[in-house]
Amino acid sequence: FVSSAVIMKGTQDEKQEQAALSQAEVQKQSIQEVRRSLPVFPYREDLLLAIQQHQILVIEGETGSGKTTQIPQFLMESGYNDGGMKIGCTQPRRVAAMSVAARVAQEVGVKLGNEVGYSIRFEDCTSERTVLKYMTDGMLLREFLTEPDLASYSVVIIDEAHERTLHTDILFGLIKDIARFRPDLKVLVASATLDTERFSCFFDDAPVFRIPGRRFPVDIFYTKAPEADYLEACVVSVLQIHVTQPPGDCLVFLTGQEEIETCCELLQERCRRLGSKISELLVLPIYANLPSDMQAKIFSPTPPGSRKVVVATNIAETSLTIDGIIYVIDPGFCKQKSYNARTGMESLIVTPCSRASANQRAGRAGRVAAGKCFRLYTAWAFKHEMEESTVPEIQRTNLGNVVLLLKSLGINDLIHFDFMDPPPHETLVLALEQLYALGALNHLGELTKVTYCSEEVLTIAAMLSVNNSIFYRPKDKVVHADNARQNFVVPGGDHMVLLNVYTQWLESGYSTQWCYENFIQFRSMKRARDVREQLEGLMDRIEVEVCSSGGDIVPIRKAVTAGYFYHTARLSKGGYKTVKHQQTVYVHPNSSLFEEQPRWLIYHELVFTTKEFMRQVIEIDSSWLLEVAPHYYKNKELEDSSSKKMPRKQGKAKEELG
Ligand code: ADP
Ligand code: MG
Numbered sequence: 001f002v003s004s005a006v007i008m009k010g011t012q013d014e015k016q017e018q019a020a021l022s023q024a025e026v027q028k029q030s031i032q033e034v035r036r037s038l039p040v041f042p043y044r045e046d047l048l049l050a051i052q053q054h055q056i057l058v059i060e061g062e063t064g065s066g067k068t069t070q071i072p073q074f075l076m077e078s079g080y081n082d083g084g085m086k087i088g089c090t091q092p093r094r095v096a097a098m099s100v101a102a103r104v105a106q107e108v109g110v111k112l113g114n115e116v117g118y119s120i121r122f123e124d125c126t127s128e129r130t131v132l133k134y135m136t137d138g139m140l141l142r143e144f145l146t147e148p149d150l151a152s153y154s155v156v157i158i159d160e161a162h163e164r165t166l167h168t169d170i171l172f173g174l175i176k177d178i179a180r181f182r183p184d185l186k187v188l189v190a191s192a193t194l195d196t197e198r199f200s201c202f203f204d205d206a207p208v209f210r211i212p213g214r215r216f217p218v219d220i221f222y223t224k225a226p227e228a229d230y231l232e233a234c235v236v237s238v239l240q241i242h243v244t245q246p247p248g249d250c251l252v253f254l255t256g257q258e259e260i261e262t263c264c265e266l267l268q269e270r271c272r273r274l275g276s277k278i279s280e281l282l283v284l285p286i287y288a289n290l291p292s293d294m295q296a297k298i299f300s301p302t303p304p305g306s307r308k309v310v311v312a313t314n315i316a317e318t319s320l321t322i323d324g325i326i327y328v329i330d331p332g333f334c335k336q337k338s339y340n341a342r343t344g345m346e347s348l349i350v351t352p353c354s355r356a357s358a359n360q361r362a363g364r365a366g367r368v369a370a371g372k373c374f375r376l377y378t379a380w381a382f383k384h385e386m387e388e389s390t391v392p393e394i395q396r397t398n399l400g401n402v403v404l405l406l407k408s409l410g411i412n413d414l415i416h417f418d419f420m421d422p423p424p425h426e427t428l429v430l431a432l433e434q435l436y437a438l439g440a441l442n443h444l445g446e447l448t449k450v451t452y453c454s455e456e457v458l459t460i461a462a463m464l465s466v467n468n469s470i471f472y473r474p475k476d477k478v479v480h481a482d483n484a485r486q487n488f489v490v491p492g493g494d495h496m497v498l499l500n501v502y503t504q505w506l507e508s509g510y511s512t513q514w515c516y517e518n519f520i521q522f523r524s525m526k527r528a529r530d531v532r533e534q535l536e537g538l539m540d541r542i543e544v545e546v547c548s549s550g551g552d553i554v555p556i557r558k559a560v561t562a563g564y565f566y567h568t569a570r571l572s573k574g575g576y577k578t579v580k581h582q583q584t585v586y587v588h589p590n591s592s593l594f595e596e597q598p599r600w601l602i603y604h605e606l607v608f609t610t611k612e613f614m615r616q617v618i619e620i621d622s623s624w625l626l627e628v629a630p631h632y633y634k635n636k637e638l639e640d641s642s643s644k645k646m647p648r649k650q651g652k653a654k655e656e657l658g
Contacts, residue, residue, distance in 0.1 A: 031107050038066035040211050044074055047209060051075070051155075055179060056187045056206040058161075060196040062213030063360065064321035064367050067190045068100050068159055072132050073108065075155055080186070081131035085154035090137040092165040094120040095288055096319035099295055101125070101134040108132075122530040137167035141174075144409055149178050154186065160319060161191040161199055164392035164421075170402065173418040174409075176203060192318045193356065195389075202420045218328075218366040222379040230331035231259060233376045235266045237329050238309050241374075242281050248326025248369070249302055250309040251316055253361055255335040255350050257287045257469070260311045265475065267309065280306035286320070287313045289469065291523070298322055314353070317360045321367070328365040328373040330358060332386070339396045339427070346398045347606040356389040358382065394423050399431035404440065407447050437631055438563060453549035454539065456499055456556045462532035463498035464604055464616060469524040470501060471590075477519075484519040489592045492553050493618035495560055495604070497592050502528065558628065561620050564602045565629040569614060570622075571599045576614070579637060588613040 035041065040061060050057055061067050068089065075087050091097040101118035108116055117126035119135040126133055137158070143150065150156060158171055172189075179187050189199050189206070196208050227233040234252050241250055254260050267283045284298045302308040302324060310322055314334050334353040339346045353361075358375065365371025375382065394402075406414060414428060435441045442448050463470065473481040490500050505525055508514035515522040539546055549555040569576035575586045585606060587594050591614075593601070600622045603614030622638045 028109070035066075035070065035107065038064075038070060039214055040066035040070050043209075043211055047071070048074055048078055050207065050209050051186055051188070054207055055183060055185070056189070056203045058196050058199045058203065058206050058208045059188055059190045059211070060208055061190070061192070061211030062215065063192045063318045063363065065211050065213055067192075067211070068096075069104050069107065071188070071190070072134075072155075072157065073104065076108075076132055080154045084131070084152075086130070086152050087132045087155045087157070088140060088150075088153050089132070089134050089157040089159050090140050090168070090171065091134060091319065092137055092160050092163045092168060093288065093315055093319050094136055095286070095290070095295055095315055096160075097134045097136050098123075098125075098292055099299075099320060102292075102296065103299075104132065104134070122527070122534065137165060137171055140171060141167050141405065144174060148409070149182055150175075150185065151182075154184070155188065156185065157188040157190060159190045161189045162193040162195060162318070164390070164394075166393040166397055166402065169392060169394045169420055170406070172202060172420050176418060192360070198420070214367075215363065216366040216368070216370045218362050218371045218373050220362055220373045220375060222375050222382065223377060226378060226381065227331070227376045230333065230376050231263055231266075234263055234311075234329055234331060235270065237374050237376070238267060238281075239270060239278075241327050241329075242307055242309075243278055245327065245372075247307065248371070249307060249322070249324045250327040250329065251322065251325045251364055252309060252311045252329045253314060253316065253331065253334075254311060255333050256313060257289060260285045260287050260313065263311050267311075282306055282308045283311065284308060285311050286315060288315070289523075314357065314361075316364065317357060321364075324368060325364050326369060326371045328361055328371065329376065330361045330373060331376040332358060332381070336390075337393065337397055339398055347608060349608040352377075352381070352386050354387045354390045355382065358386065392421050394419065395421060397423075398434075399423055399427055400434055403428075403431045403435060404447070407441070407445075412445060434566070437629060451545055451547070453552075453555040453559055454544065454546045455548035457559050458532055458535050458539070458546065459502045459528075460495050460499050460556070460560070461535060462528045463502055464495070465531050466524045466527050468615070469521055470498065470528075472519045472521045481519040484517075487518075492557060493593050493598075493601070494591050494616045495618045496553060496556070498616075499556070501525075557618055557620055558624050560618050561602055561624045562628040564604070565625055565632060567603050568620070568625060569601045569603060569617075571597055571601075576601065579633070583612065585612045585614050587617055588615045591615070591617050593617050593619060 040047070047059075059067060059071070068091075072087050072089050075081070080087055091100065097118045097120050101116055102112050105112040105114075105116040110116055112118075113125045113127055114129050116132045117130040117134070119126055119133060119139045121136065121138060140156070156175060158168060158175065161168060175187055179185055187203070189203065191199060200206050200208050223233075231254070234254070238250055238252060252263065254263060264283045264285050267281070271278065271281050271283075280303075282302065284294075286295060286298050298310050298312075298320075299322065308324070310316065310325075312320075316322060332352055333350050334357065335348055336351050337346060337348055338351070362373035362375075365373050377385075403414060406417065411417060414432075415425075432441065432445065436443070436445075439448060471481070471485050473485075488497050488501050488504075490496050501520060502525070504518075505511070505514060505520065510525075510529065512522050514520075515525060536546060566580065568579045569585055570579055572584075575584050577584055585603070587597065587601070588607070596619075598619040600620050601614065601617045602620050604616035605614075607613050607615050625633045625638055626635065
């Protein structure tokens with residue numbers, strides 16, 4: 001069925017060529033029709049008037065009402081870009097920024113990257129002509145570094161404000177501040193939920209402009225008992241809908257790339273088996289790292305007689321609207337960062353989503369007609385096990401990066417920074433303490449310079465930033481893939497393995513073929529290279545030397561220890577225990593140290609799946625902890641009381657290390 005989709009596209013292309021001119025005309029007309037049909041359209045004049053009269057305006061409107069694609073066009077049409085001034089619109093997600101920019105460029109009738117463009121990390125698709133710029137909230141933050149008053153912007157739209165990402169929350173504080181001495185700057189805060197009073201209140205009682213939505217009723221179905229395997233339940237539900245329900249597309253919410261790919265494979269496989277017994281089902285994934293040509297596919301109209309199923313992360317909850325969805329399948333989970341201020345531990349875990357999220361998801365089924373939402377959890381769970389709404393990211397993250405960013409913007413007094421929801425005081429203090437302990441801040445709280453074996457550490461940092469997508473493991477070549485992976489194993493741990501992969505790739509001349517032969521994902525490697533280049537550029541700018549340890553792996557492991565000393569775990573019966581808090585954790589089965597089980601480890605992150613797993617671990621010597629973090633560890637905590645219990649394993653580890 002993948003191939004039938006491709007064939008269909010081929011014939012469509014031919015037709016397009018034949019009737020290129022008239023088709024373009026028709027398309028233009030229909031685009032205008034679609035624009036006029038959106039709920040925001042009748043409010044164009046009122047909205048422009050409100051923007052003219054108020055410096056800051058909060059805009060509330062249901063998902064799909066046209067906030068993101070239309071309002072910036074209204075602003076362009078009424079001259080807010082005169083004199084080369086820019087209109088900026090932020091999105092919490094890269095995919096949304098790209099996809100929306102592409103759509104708007106099409107609507108305006110310009111080439112993407114000319115008048116309408118987007119900017120996301122490592123990809124700047126704008127030019128001198130760009131007046132409407134979609135970007136991630138992180139990119140706008142970055143612009144504050146070079147243009148602290150955002151002088152080149154006439155309007156800044158903080159879109160998807162309800163998402164309350166860390167970057168959006170910081171933008172709120174910074175923009176509120178600059179709006180005071182830039183009365184000509186218009187600020188629009190756009191949100192999909194009813195919580196707009198909070199935004200209004202934060203921005204000194206800015207007025208709220210409400211765009212009435214159009215919604216068809218959505219019937220909600222719950223399961224009678226909890227689902228043991230929600231992935232399988234999704235697959236079964238999709239197929240059931242496909243064979244029993246009238247036409248209409250289907251949207252499935254899963255938590256991440258891996259799950260989505262598995263679900264798509266399962267669906268395709270079962271459809272293949274059913275063959276011509278069922279009508280065609282087009283299975284399309286959408287998640288953050290999906291290549292952009294694949295992203296665009298989810299928007300193409302479903303051919304008559306077939307059904308489209310889009311398997312998405314919560315990007316399809318409010319950021320992207322896919323027309324034609326009638327059925328929603330919601331297992332009720334999302335991947336969320338969580339932070340324990342007491343232990344200082346941050347982890348990415350699959351958790352039940354909030355009731356607000358579940359309701360947004362259900363709402364996706366009722367945009368074009370009455371729809372149905374199948375919740376793969378019980379009505380009881382909805383009521384009693386889900387939180388009312390999602391806690392803002394700033395409340396559940398390590399603030400180290402935020403502190404560094406604000407300090408580099410010259411904001412030293414973080415305690416009094418104007419946060420909409422201030423992070424817990426102890427989290428902020430902990431971040432300052434950690435940065436001081438790391439030597440990133442001096443005793444005056446100012447940024448310092450530090451030099452380690454930066455060459456290798458740069459590579460490791462870059463590789464870790466794309467860590468879970470380096471190794472390619474197709475289901476039909478598992479043995480080959482695992483062998484290939486085994487060939488990269490070197491002593492020391494996963495960080496060293498990642499360094500090895502990168503170094504070999506570099507020696508191959510950054511070859512695609514090399515990646516292919518070694519079951520390495522080329523796209524991830526390219527991304528790691530981009531990250532590395534960017535980090536190297538930053539080092540250069542702040543004059544930190546890039547130097548190599550010359551093959552000695554001890555300094556590299558010490559550097560990781562210096563940066564992550566609070567992520568130390570010690571071997572104990574049946575698993576590991578974190579040193580400070582005695583939490584039981586395990587080495588991830590994918591790790592190069594899974595068999596070896598060295599006595600002391602530092603982990604990069606914790607993921608909770610079936611157990612609390614440490615992902616990306618490196619072997620260390622406990623004495624290093626006293627060297628790099630004497631303020632944090634006492635000698636007594638690091639005594640090897642258990643040394644006699646595990647002589648064999650330890651011996652093996654030593655041998656292999658040589
Ligand atoms: P809101 O921001 O209020 O949620 P949008 O402006 O994103 O609404 O969506 C308005 C309309 O534009 C929707 O019907 C949506 O399907 C359509 N749309 C948005 N992006 C694309 C795209 N990349 N391709 C096709 N249609 C799109
Ligand atoms: Mg939007």
